[in-house]
Amino acid sequence: MAEGPKLVAELLGSSRENILEVHAVKEWIKENAHLHNVVMTEVSESGLQKISQLKTPNQVVAVVKKYETGDTIIVKGKLSLVLDTIQDPGNLGTIIRIADWFGVEQIICSEDCADIYNPKVVQATMGSIARVKVFYTDLEEWLQSQKDIRIYAALLEGKDVTKIGSLKEGLIVIGNESKGISSKIIEFINERITIPRKGQAESLNAAVATGIILSHLGKVES
Amino acid sequence: MAEGPKLVAELLGSSRENILEVHAVKEWIKENAHLHNVVMTEVSESGLQKISQLKTPNQVVAVVKKYETGDTIIVKGKLSLVLDTIQDPGNLGTIIRIADWFGVEQIICSEDCADIYNPKVVQATMGSIARVKVFYTDLEEWLQSQKDIRIYAALLEGKDVTKIGSLKEGLIVIGNESKGISSKIIEFINERITIPRKGQAESLNAAVATGIILSHLGKVES
Numbered sequence: 001m002a003e004g005p006k007l008v009a010e011l012l013g014s015s016r017e018n019i020l021e022v023h024a025v026k027e028w029i030k031e032n033a034h035l036h037n038v039v040m041t042e043v044s045e046s047g048l049q050k051i052s053q054l055k056t057p058n059q060v061v062a063v064v065k066k067y068e069t070g071d072t073i074i075v076k077g078k079l080s081l082v083l084d085t086i087q088d089p090g091n092l093g094t095i096i097r098i099a100d101w102f103g104v105e106q107i108i109c110s111e112d113c114a115d116i117y118n119p120k121v122v123q124a125t126m127g128s129i130a131r132v133k134v135f136y137t138d139l140e141e142w143l144q145s146q147k148d149i150r151i152y153a154a155l156l157e158g159k160d161v162t163k164i165g166s167l168k169e170g171l172i173v174i175g176n177e178s179k180g181i182s183s184k185i186i187e188f189i190n191e192r193i194t195i196p197r198k199g200q201a202e203s204l205n206a207a208v209a210t211g212i213i214l215s216h217l218g219k220v221e222s
Numbered sequence: 223m224a225e226g227p228k229l230v231a232e233l234l235g236s237s238r239e240n241i242l243e244v245h246a247v248k249e250w251i252k253e254n255a256h257l258h259n260v261v262m263t264e265v266s267e268s269g270l271q272k273i274s275q276l277k278t279p280n281q282v283v284a285v286v287k288k289y290e291t292g293d294t295i296i297v298k299g300k301l302s303l304v305l306d307t308i309q310d311p312g313n314l315g316t317i318i319r320i321a322d323w324f325g326v327e328q329i330i331c332s333e334d335c336a337d338i339y340n341p342k343v344v345q346a347t348m349g350s351i352a353r354v355k356v357f358y359t360d361l362e363e364w365l366q367s368q369k370d371i372r373i374y375a376a377l378l379e380g381k382d383v384t385k386i387g388s389l390k391e392g393l394i395v396i397g398n399e400s401k402g403i404s405s406k407i408i409e410f411i412n413e414r415i416t417i418p419r420k421g422q423a424e425s426l427n428a429a430v431a432t433g434i435i436l437s438h439l440g441k442v443e444s
Contacts, residue, residue: 090312094427103420128423162437195437198325201350205316208433211426215384215417215434 001051001117002129004058010130011062012038018067023051024060054119064117067135073108073142075149077169079218081107082151084139084185085176086206089114093124094207095174100128102214107132108171110139143188146171151190152217153181154209158192161216172213177206193217223273223339224351226280232352233284234260240289245273246282276341286339289357295330295364297371299391301440303329304373306361306407307398308428311336315346316429317396322350324436329354330393332361365410368393373412374439375403376431380414389439396435399428415439 002011005028011019012035022040024032029042048057073080081104086092092114099107114121116134125132143151153173154161173189175181181189195204195212204212224233227250233241234257244262246254251264270279295302303326308314314336321329336343338356347354365373375395376383395411397403403411417426417434426434 094430097423098426098430100421100423101417101419101426124427126424131422195323197323198440199322200353201319201322202348204320204323204433205346205429207427208316208320208430211430212433212437215437218420 001053002062002064002122003052003054003060003119005060006127007122007129008060008062010127011064014130018065019062020065021063022060023048023062028059066116067133073106073135073137075146075169075171078106079104079167079169079214080171081210082139082143082171082173083107083109083113084173084181085110085179086113086174088177088206089118089120090124091177091205091207092116092118093121093126093129095210096121096125096132096134097128098207098211098214099132100125102218104214104218105133107134108139108142109134109136111136140184143171143185146188151188152193153186153189153191154213155181155192155194156203158194161193161195161213164193164217167217170217172210172217174206174210174213223275224284224286224344225274225276225282225341227282228349229344229351230282230284232349233286236352240287241284242287243285244282245270245284250281288338289355295328295357295359297368297391297393300328301326301389301391301436302393303432304361304365304393304395305329305331305335306395306403307332307401308335308396310399310428311340311342312346313399313427313429314338314340315343315348315351317432318343318347318354318356319350320429320433320436321354322347324440326436326440327355329356330361330364331356331358333358362406365393365407368410373410374415375408375411375413376435377403377414377416378425380416383415383417383435383438386415386439392439394432394435394439396428396432 002008022038023043024040025045025048026042029040051061081099122129150170152170173181195209224230244260245265246262247267247270248264251262273283303321344351372392374392395403417431
């Protein structure tokens with residue numbers, strides 16, 4: 001479910017093929033009468049209230065198809081993020097925004113990550129949700145089939161991220177906010193990378209760590 | 223106000239001189255009877271409820287002195303963060319945690335930044351609140367008196383942060399989540415720095431940007 005005129009407009013612009021249904025109030029439908037190939041259903045304010053997950057629904061609700069692993073995930077020739085149990089909606093949204101900043105086109109999430117259409121996720125992406133593809137899958141099974149790509153993981157010990165240089169291709173695995181990367185995923189890792197620590201904090205926030213890693217490994221060449 | 227046994231214990235360990243009063247239930251006082259030089263007042267559960275800012279108070283509340291500009295802020299020979307109107311408590315807490323990770327000892331906040339003892343700030347610091355000094359001051363006035371130190375600012379245009387190398391000394395100014403650095407602060411900036419963008423996001427979260435900048439400018443030498 002994607003809600004509100006701003007987000008729905010962005011999705012209609014960038015990934016219309018994934019919009020299954022649009023339920024909107026009369027006013028929104030009138031303003032968007034020029035749109036073709038979109039199934040719109042007019043609802044009353046109280047009808048919208050029933051469908052919406054928000055306390056204060058905002059004109060329009062779209063039912064959006066999630067990317068499933070049935071859709072082909074192409075990993076060759078690019079950097080992709082892999083999220084293992086990122087459960088905080090704010091972190092997931094912030095990571096989507098970071099991916100969009102660094103030109104990372106796709107994120108592969110374990111099935112127990114936060115829901116991409118949770119309003120807090122949507123809010124934290126600041127619009128980037130319409131530009132980054134987010135897939136949900138059984139990570140263990142999916143990683144098993146990734147034979148020809150290097151898999152990196154952000155851990156508390158590993159190779160200094162500031163000394164690796166930029167990568168053209170690879171999967172970067174980010175782990176859960178408190179438990180890190182799960183043991184069944186760890187075994188697929190080819191290279192452990194770490195953000196050197198000078199002070200005493202025990203860890204970094206998962207989204208902050210993702211931003212730092214991409215700023216080093218995904219940096220713009222010139 | 224700092225609340226709960228974990229945070230109060232960390233503050234008692236690292237900055238006891240700033241703890242003005244401790245109000246706690248009988249059980250906590252008994253467990254901490256070995257502490258000297260701390261003024262403890264025993265309160266009932268319902269008494270604690272009246273003092274506490276939390277819905278569910280947790281054994282102890284400490285009244286803590288904020289660092290004021292009357293305290294000397296020493297900026298020579300180190301990197302310090304300067305926050306201009308960081309209003310989201312989660313962002314402020316996350317920035318304190320990042321500073322602690324990269325060994326940045328002090329943060330100078332404008333007076334309209336979130337309150338460091340807001341429970342959401344405390345939570346987001348994950349304990350780092352006890353190790354990083356956070357001062358609140360009139361930034362414009364304070365920056366006017368900083369004659370012998372280089373002032374850097376994170377902006378959407380400037381020198382590529384990945385090409386500056388590590389800095390031994392300086393002030394790094396981070397601006398408000400949506401408005402950026404205010405115009406009256408911009409005039410004190412000696413060097414504009416930026417995080418190169420490959421994709422389409424309009425901006426990065428303030429805490430994420432801080433983490434990225436410190437990972438490049440404050441990195442560990444080896």
